[in-house]
Amino acid sequence: MIRYEVTGAVATITLDRPEAMNSLTAEVKTALLEALRQAAGDQQVRAVLLTGSGRAFCAGQDLREHADNLEAGRGLANTVREHYNPIVELITTMDKPVVAAVNGVAAGAGASLAFACDLRVASEKAKFALAFAGIGLAPDSGASWTLQRLVGLGRATELMLLGEPVDAPRALELGLVTRVVPADDVLKTAGELAERLAQGPTRAFAATKRALAHAATSSLPDALAVEADLQDECAATADHLAATTSFLAKERPTFGGR
Incomplete structure (x- = not known):
């Protein structure tokens, strides 16, 4: 079934x-x-x-x-x-x-x-x-x-x-x-x-889904506000910190989904 x-x-x-x-x-x-x-x-x-x-x-x-x-x-x-x-x-x-x-x-x-x-x-x-x-x-x-x-x-x-x-x-x-x-x-x-x-940045993917769903039925100012909030959330994740460090070191990032 x-x-x-x-x-x-x-x-x-x-x-x-x-x-x-x-x-x-x-x-x-x-x-x-x-x-x-x-x-x-x-x-x-x-x-x-x-x-x-x-x-x-x-x-x-x-x-x-x-x-x-x-x-x-x-x-x-x-x-x-x-x-x-x-x-x-x-x-x-x-x-x-x-x-x-x-x-x-x-x-x-x-x-x-x-x-x-x-x-x-x-x-x-x-x-x-x-x-x-x-x-x-x-x-x-x-x-x-x-x-x-x-x-x-x-x-x-x-x-x-x-x-x-x-x-x-x-x-x-x-x-x-x-x-x-x-x-x-x-x-x-x-x-x-x-x-x-x-294997990707799970929390960033989740934020992307939320941003797209919201923007589909919102004004541009509202969409911008939600993007800012979601970006703040993602910026605080371990994946963002690790990926930024990897980028500066010219290495491929490894994401843990956190």
């Missing part, structure tokens, strides 16, 4: 329902949130890798479970508020970089999970589909917030209203993904990227 593994300073979280294209049941969403909380709270983990098993990254909501809820009169069963919202909020606000290895189809909430990550490495066979309107629903899982920040309002509107699949080359062209690699290399490439981030 969910596999959680830590190698070095990287936590890998794998959606593991390949027979169902890693679609999201209530049980899977609960386990995913638990795994993300575990990674966020582990001081030894300095980067997170999110991926899926089999031929899909995540096909979104499990429609069989959803149909059962509709038939029983439970509607969405409050899954947006109880599951999707806290999952996406944790990914976007976690004080650690989160990399998505998009190994195949990412549809609906599955696409939203990928968009919430800081960086996305996609297989050349990957496809993204914002399928919400196709089943008569509005977007969820933060897609209305993340997608337009990746591609702009016009493109986000097009992708959501038309719901047409976006293949990997087009996703790269639009800015939906960071890199596109051969299918056999996607997990390796994403893992190397996560490991690179895990």
Whole structure:
């Protein structure tokens, strides 16, 4: 259902329902949130890798479970508020970089999970589909917030209203993904990227995420004020002191994440 593994300073979280294209049941969403909380709270983990098993990254909501809820009169069963919202909020606000290895189809909430990550490495066979309107629903899982920040309002509107699949080359062209690699290399490439981030200045990365999130909805004076506060925090870290000393000594810095 969910596999959680830590190698070095990287936590890998794998959606593991390949027979169902890693679609999201209530049980899977609960386990995913638990795994993300575990990674966020582990001081030894300095980067997170999110991926899926089999031929899909995540096909979104499990429609069989959803149909059962509709038939029983439970509607969405409050899954947006109880599951999707806290999952996406944790990914976007976690004080650690989160990399998505998009190994195949990412549809609906599955696409939203990928968009919430800081960086996305996609297989050349990957496809993204914002399928919400196709089943008569509005977007969820933060897609209305993340997608337009990746591609702009016009493109986000097009992708959501038309719901047409976006293949990997087009996703790269639009800015939906960071890199596109051969299918056999996607997990390796994403893992190397996560490991690179895990060896970096973790607190500076966290400050960068906070600065970007704030600046996306603030005025320039407010953004400048937050940057100043975050810079003060980073200037007091051991990593900044060590990196400055290394720079002056013409040495490559080693970051401890502190």
